[in-house]
Amino acid sequence: MTGGYLERLAVRSASTGTVLCLGLDPEPAGLPRGFAHDVTGIEAFAMLALDACLPSVAAVKPNLAFYEAFGSRGLAVVERIRARVPRDVPLILDAKRADIGSTSARLAVALFDALGADAVTLNPYLGREAIAPLLEGPDRYAYVLCRTSNPGADELQGLRVGDETLATRVARRVAAWPEASTEGVGLVVGATAPAELEAIRAVVPGLGFLVPGLGAQGGDADAVLRAGPASEGSVGERPGGGLVVNVGRGILGAAGNGSRDPSRDPAEALAEAAQGWAARLPVLA
């Protein structure tokens, strides 16, 4: 596999026709009937969902917390997910981490080497100097949290810094990092705040975005398709514009306890839900 992360994402987006990312975050309470409420049930369901949805998704994003909840046995499931995801499907590990420099180097080994991530999510609070060791090497990519999708995101991210919000300032700074010009870094911007999404896109037209918050969180898909893709630079020229849109519970819930028809075959329900979201999140020309 040649090319950097965004190039591989673009190839995959073009071949599937969608910017959909499968949020592979299985919870014991949401498992379909018949699955054990322990780490074996979590693994069985994750693998079922992966196989069922894979044809319809541009990327796969497990959030590590859902596996770490089972300790080292849970992290071993992530290792087996890594082994099962084909190399042409980008694997984004949602870690939301960052640490001081000497520790960041070990974190890079953990996420990119031990767990085999193609891209990761990181937290900007410690600054670029802390994140840089994670991004050494041409094949590494990180989405830095900018405007998150949770209801309380504005407590810090909405603070005024000069004439803009902290989230917008983070976006502007990340765009100025050297890793931005080498396609090594992008942003996490939630779909739950469409006005902020558009405002942030306006100041960083050339960065890749990972957009969570559709589906269960109720975000706005039209705003995501309008403001999500990069419009400038090398990223803006790629199919999909460097955009990837995560849907987790909106897909996994189709097969879970809370689904409309719990007696339905889970694999069929998951595949159909993924196809539906893929159609709603096309690669625009």
Next chain:
Amino acid sequence: MTGGYLERLAVRSASTGTVLCLGLDPEPAGLPRGFAHDVTGIEAFAMLALDACLPSVAAVKPNLAFYEAFGSRGLAVVERIRARVPRDVPLILDAKRADIGSTSARLAVALFDALGADAVTLNPYLGREAIAPLLEGPDRYAYVLCRTSNPGADELQGLRVGDETLATRVARRVAAWPEASTEGVGLVVGATAPAELEAIRAVVPGLGFLVPGLGAQGGDADAVLRAGPASEGSVGERPGGGLVVNVGRGILGAAGNGSRDPSRDPAEALAEAAQGWAARLPVLA
């Protein structure tokens, strides 16, 4: 064991006479001669350091990244460290995490239940609403990153928000969270910026502080002993004032490749280094 985390920390600080915390962060490159440069060597050295230093420390703080660098086998080492740390010695898991609400609940299970933390470190960027699920239950405690010890911390933390820095604003907000009044939350404030440490302490006189940055990072021990302990409220009345001061490489390095006398017995060198730091970091009356 009765009482909340800060009460247990105070009992331990009083009995050892120190606010020293052992930063249990073993790196392959820093292992003494004779230790394998893999996860078995990391575990052997971590257990050796734990046993040698335990009598001289108030708390133990593994940073998860140093173990996660070995994948699920590394996380299993953390589980065995948990089993080896006596219940009267607070175990702080340095995770620097935070996630949106529904994921935070699983993160809480991962850190407090699966890995058995007494306290954890968290990142404030997503706001209190994202952190709250991690702090449900009377026995949980979190140190929220405020002013970190890395050279580039000021990129975000030093931004002006109104008439103060972002770090100071974070401190002020955390002190206003309901979890602060129930002794459920404190701050991480690095020793590498003594002026900021004193400024932050001045605005939050009643919060517990975890202070990294002494030893290898060159922080100022006098400033830490002066401004580190809480001076007001229930925390200020406890032995140690809710302060815990982390030293990692400054202790582990005494036995490592880079030590002055690599032929010396590692356990002896580690014990002596911990005793030295404990004496420099006393519980003040």
